Amino acid sequence: MSEGMAxxxxxxxVLEAFSRESPRLTISDxxxxxxxxxxxxxxxxMTLVEAxxxxxxxxxFSPTPRVLRLGAIYADAVPLPQLAxxxxxxxxxxxxxxVSLAVxxxxxSLFVARSEVARVFDAGVRVGARLxxxxxxxxxxxxxxxxxxxxxxxxxxxxxxxxxSRTILDHARLRERIEDVRHxxxxxxxxxxxxxxxxxxxxxxxxxxxxxxxxxxxxxVARLDVVEFRSRGGEAMLRHAEQLGRQL
Numbered sequence: 001m002s003e004g005m006a007x008x009x010x011x012x013x014v015l016e017a018f019s020r021e022s023p024r025l026t027i028s029d030x031x032x033x034x035x036x037x038x039x040x041x042x043x044x045x046m047t048l049v050e051a052x053x054x055x056x057x058x059x060x061f062s063p064t065p066r067v068l069r070l071g072a073i074y075a076d077a078v079p080l081p082q083l084a085x086x087x088x089x090x091x092x093x094x095x096x097x098x099v100s101l102a103v104x105x106x107x108x109s110l111f112v113a114r115s116e117v118a119r120v121f122d123a124g125v126r127v128g129a130r131l132x133x134x135x136x137x138x139x140x141x142x143x144x145x146x147x148x149x150x151x152x153x154x155x156x157x158x159x160x161x162x163x164x165s166r167t168i169l170d171h172a173r174l175r176e177r178i179e180d181v182r183h184x185x186x187x188x189x190x191x192x193x194x195x196x197x198x199x200x201x202x203x204x205x206x207x208x209x210x211x212x213x214x215x216x217x218x219x220x221v222a223r224l225d226v227v228e229f230r231s232r233g234g235e236a237m238l239r240h241a242e243q244l245g246r247q248l
Contacts, residue, residue: 007044007047010034010036010040010044011044011047011048013034013036013044014030014034014036014041014044014045014048015048015053015063015067015070017029017030017033017034018062018063018067019129019130020126020129023062023063024060024061024062025045025060025061025062026059026060026061027041027042027045027061030044030045030061045061048061049061052064052066053066053067071127071128079248080101080103080112080113080212080213080248081101081112081113083244083247083248084101084113084204084213084215084244085113085115087215087240087241087243087244088100088101088113088114088115088215089115090240091115091215091217091233091236091237091240092115092116092117094233094236095217095232095233095236096117097117097217097218097219097233098114098115098116098117098217098218099114099115099215099216099217100113100114100115100125100138100215100216100217100218101113101114101204101213101214101215101216102131102138102142102213102214102216103142103212103213103214104133104142105130107132107133107154107157107158108130108131108132108133108139109130109131109132109133109136109138109139109142109214110128110129110130111125111126111127111128111129111130111131111138112127112213113127114126114127125218131193132161132163133154133158134158134160134167134168134174135163135167135168135189135192135193136189136192136193136199136201137187137188137189137199137200137201137216137218138187138199138201138214138216140177140178140181140187140189140201141181141186141187141201141202141203141211141214141216142203142211142213142214143178143181144178144181144182144187144203144211145203145205145210145211146211151175151178155171155174155175158171160174163192163193163194164191164192164193164194164195166190166191166192167192167193168192181203185202185203185238186200186201186202186230186234186237186238187200187201187202187214188200188226188230189201190221190226191221196220196221196222197218197219197220197221198218198219198221198224198226198229199216199217199218199219200216200217200218200226200229200230200233200234200237201214201215201216201217201237202214202215202216202234202237202238202241203241204241204244204245204248205241205242205245206245206248207245207246207248212245212248213244215237215240215241215244217229217233217237
């Protein structure tokens, strides 16, 4: 890799270190998150400040609205988010809940589109957010689309870290859960990712039957009953996932 391309790769890695949980980073934070040296992290951060992607208050670096342009490139250039928008909107109207679309990137779910309800508190994720596959309904729906060889490879390498007391930490049990999703077509996460939050997710399969994305809905357990909501919303989610898949 040329020096220029290596520098670009480092800069992009630094940008990806910012998240909802880490909206501001010091040089040390960026170095730790990316595995870069402090000197390399500082060079990347200052270059991003000069390019207008970050601001710096002499201690913390923070993203500017210009970063949104990078995400917009994907949303505008790739058909999937565009094709999904009408289905996400229809589900939002039918269910009264925010609806998201995610794809698999590495060992994480990456959220690429969302249709939100107007609510003071919304329990869902945002576009650009990432979740571990093993601990989320979206991840389970995506993992269910892998063939046995790829699923076994994932289960062999993934470290199962407790996000809550309900997170599945046994690889054999996780595989059983994925098999259930394959059979039933709907994944449910009941406070396995975050206390007080449940989620439903269904796979989106293209015309060849390959799982390319997942549609999901999440809500607070204090507001909705997971069993009732699955019964009410699962069929509609499966229907729209199938309709979207036929368009791909």
